[in-house]
Amino acid sequence: MTSERENPQTLSALDRPNSYIGKTVPRPNLDRLMQGRGLYVSDIELPRMAHAVFLRSPHAHARIVGIETSAAKQMPGVIAVVSGRELSTVVTPWVGVLSHLKGLKSAPQSAIAVDRVCWQGEAVAAVVAASRAQAEDAAEHVLVKYEELHAVTDMRTALDPATPVIHASLGDNLAFERIHDAGAVDLAFAESDEVVEAEFVFGRHTGVTLEPRAVVADWNAAEARLTIYQGTQAPHMVQNIAALHLCLKESQVRVVCKDVGGSFGIKVHIYADEMATYALSKLLRRPVKFVADRVESFNTDIHARDHRCKGKIGVKRDGTIMAFEIDDLTGIGPYSMYPRTSAIEANQVVNLVGGPYVTGNYRARARVVFQNKNVMCQYRAVGHPIACSVTEGLVDLAAMKIAMDPVEIRRRNLIADDAYPCASPSGLRFERLSHHAALAKLVQMMDYDALRAEQAALRVKNIHRGIGIASFIEVTNPSAAFYGVGGAKISSQDGVAVRLDAQGSVICQTSITEQGQGSESLTAQIVGSVLGVSMDRVRVMLGDTDNTPYGGGTWASRGAGIGGEAALQATKVLRKNVLDVASAILQSVPGELDIVNNAVVNVVDGAPRIDLSELARIVYFRPDTLPPGVQPELMATRHFVPREYPFAFTNGVQASWLELDLDTGFVKLLKHWVVEDCGTIINPQLVDEQIRGGVVQGLGAALFEKCVYDERGQLTNANMADYLVPMSGEMPDIDVGHVVSPTLESELGAKGAGEAGTAGAAAAVTNAVNDALRPFGTIITEIPLTPQVILTALRRI
């Protein structure tokens, strides 16, 4: 698919000879990581650095009767033992609400619990010692007396009058409720030939970043300045919030983010223990390091996706989908997470259900309730896997009911590729999507008809395979509509500064961050392409609030689309400035000159005129030789934020091909396909790898991942041996294809690609399992699809 551009002139910056845009080029600086010479927060050591360990509540809900620290304070190496009350003199509590999520409420949360703990794993005291081991030794000698309180664990009964209210001041356990009603839902169901209902159940899971959360906080009392080394996706957000709650000015806080060992949304939040670490550094006037260990990670990294969603679909016998209706319930733990809140996920579910389809009849209710479990918040593809699994599950159930092929029912209901701009039933505005082109491409890539024939042939031999299809939409490039309008100090704009150094190389500072997606690479590709220099001449700096423009960072699939556009615009300015200087030096005019391969050349014949290194030498060292009145500006800064659309929606479709062992309930994934449309593709390989990595996280949700809590609110599988994530042996090869519909909101035309894989993978697998189960008259709408779940559904056990 091609896109008409209003101003073809502006395309030249990207389509120039030697452009890196649309090309697979290796990411710069990978050697550092491959040789073990990266710098992750866990690697950082500072002089006089101490180690913090948090003593954590063994109870899901309890009153803290007393904390006895004297024995611990006497232990070798101990520097301090600090309770929540003591720390509250340094850091103020917070409440995770946003004003645009109307009615969202939460209670004040402290860096370390004061008086009461509300989930198993909440910190009750900090021990700071010369080493982590010594701090752990001492933590065993901190005696906390608890009075256990009733733990609210089941989201289904959290709102019952008989259930205790976790935060009395809030009146009830309802954090947020949203109701949406569009079109004529009752009429549509009445006019449907078939109405199908199901309840979809999702396992609570978490991100399991391979490097746990880690922070080194360094309060320099003489400078009155706090430097925070943290693997965060949003350095400026951390800066703002650390300053706010430590009662500092933003200028007194610097956040430095070097290499980050995985994030996936886990590292975009403000965690209580991280705030406590900042505060401990300030309190103790020395650097303090906190690295969550793996058990702490499971107990305190945000969880996500704990939803039970009832869904209903009405369909005509000709396949026309008449209406969707959902009733979603989710339990978020005892607090709404700060500052992004824990209502966004359910809100997204309401936003996204039915999104790919034409019908405008849609009713939804989402309720977000408090419970005494670890907090839930935004993890990769926030809400999308829920919405996609519900929508695509319902569509398949409807297709099954009217005996229509799953591909065919989608063909008959997906929004037409020429219907844009238009809006979803929940009111989301779509600039341009490509559902039909994507589905056609998917069907061709997987050779759908041949696969169906193979499936039928194998079924005769008692081999049961399934094909599952899942169309999806994805929210990317969020504007201020996501957080800013609700009062959060989370920037939706990003900035890039580019400058020519004295040898004609480029230094680029960007406010987006790198966690392995390739932010550095895509920025260098854009800068190199637009300016006309080779990528090895572009050095990209990110992750430092002292040394980058102000911006949001990397989350919500926004880095390429927003930060990339800022890089493009900044580089265009630099290019113009360079050509202005060149024309002054060469006594030419800018229009006759171009920059190609690190040199200024003639537009007409491409003849080299002056190397950029020579130009830089003149500008920086011999400005006296320039014509009078010429003041070169070899540095340019631009910022960008989408203004026309609140979000740049992308779309795509996935398919899963798997084999089900009816005797054991084991699922073997044989193959997975994805076609997605993220607009302009800057680096095809990086996009494909984002898709693949995202798919596998979705496959984890489909088959393996679940935080298992008991009825007392104890997380029973908080270790890597018991919490299963996908491993190489069980994962299939994943074929990725693309349709390209650039957004016209930016010159670059890029939308996000980081979450598309995760959005639809579980839905595709669930639909495939149900496809394999079809002869056996059972349907499963619960993930993870463990052997236990499958054998139970088959009534084998």
Add this chain to the structure above:
Amino acid sequence: MTATVAIALSVNGELVEANVLPRLNLADFLREHLKLTGTHVGCEHGVCGACTVRVNGDIVRSCLMLAVQTQNAAIETIEGLSDSGEIADLQSAFRERNALQCGFCTPGMLMAAQDLLKQSPCPDRERIREHLSGNYCRCTGYQAIVDAIESTAWARRGRRP
């Protein structure tokens, strides 16, 4: 008796002498004492594979070995394998195939991959996936890693894939 124990060992070909507490594991010894931070710690209970190093030529989980157990042993870390050039082709294949994103699993992954290629010069994809089955990667979905190892195996045998 919880006092330090003197050990002497070779790390990346250099003789190292140290006094270590018995409870110090090899991963922490390498990282904190020798500042070889390429050996990563992802779980500390022997599951994730990020801390994989070579001890006397065999890959092991350095979080599941005490530093005191390395008396007279020859340890090789990712820094050593990189500097010797032993895995330069593998690293190059990882780069070309973007077989790493955040890079945290990568040193352990390279260790496991090189171990496989030494034992089995022409592993098929299933064999590769099996050999990596103890190394977590949360970013890539593994396919790029398998591709990079497969292409390195082909290249080492002097053939094109």
Add this chain to the structure above:
Amino acid sequence: MKASAFAYARATSVANALEMLTTYGERAKVLSGGQSLLPAMNLRLVAPELIVDIGELTELRGVAVKGEVLTIGALTRHADLLKSREVAAHAPLLKDAVAHIAHPAIRNRGTIGGSLAHADPASELPACMLTLGATIIARGPGGERRIAANEFFVGIYETALTPQELLVAVELPVTPKNSTHFFHEFARRHGDYAIVGLAAQASIRDGRFADLRLGFFAVGDRPLLAESASKLVDVAITPAVLIEAASALDDELDPLEDQQATPAMRRHLAKVLLARCVSLLLARPDLGAGAPA
């Protein structure tokens, strides 16, 4: 997640190790491969006062065949077993089983003695010992003790060893020439602990089992040498016979509940394994589908 402090002693001989174990008793732990002990220590689930490192007792490492007996030293690593020609020739079941133990880096450190002494009911080697009729050799203050495998495993992480004893070797009767074997386990992911597993050895005559030993694991608090195997010996196996054997097996099982499976699921999977084992060993695909109800 750092281990509690402990004292460390590198044993210089078996006698030296036994001296320390005698002095410290339950306050000491023997460090062999460390692949189960060290995770538990890092998680502070165990905090021994003294670690007795037997890693340098090279006399405990190795595989030897003498007459009809295969002797495997306690310090023999899983990786050694995989590579051993003696094991491949004389205990091929063991070789198949070892390939299912965890991952290469774990197999390079973990030892057979450590695995048996740890006695995790979900691990492979204890069940193999039952199937293969192993004798476990322990040394203690009173000298050497030979313990039949079926008397060695007494509960979850519990064996017949006293805290003063050291497992030094296992002896296996050399597998008869005409015997055949089956090893399979159901694990969620490659290298994970089994949900249910079966290590079987058989001799077959005229399409019937002349002998059949079925060592199940992860079906109770210890590995199980199924007596119900006898129902399949010296009879023509029909679906009805298999059902009867499965029913007898069901009576023998006492599975536990954990993250991966309920007891009911373990019972079901054990029966699936039984059917698959019989089907494969007898080359009778007709018997292999489903779990004999």
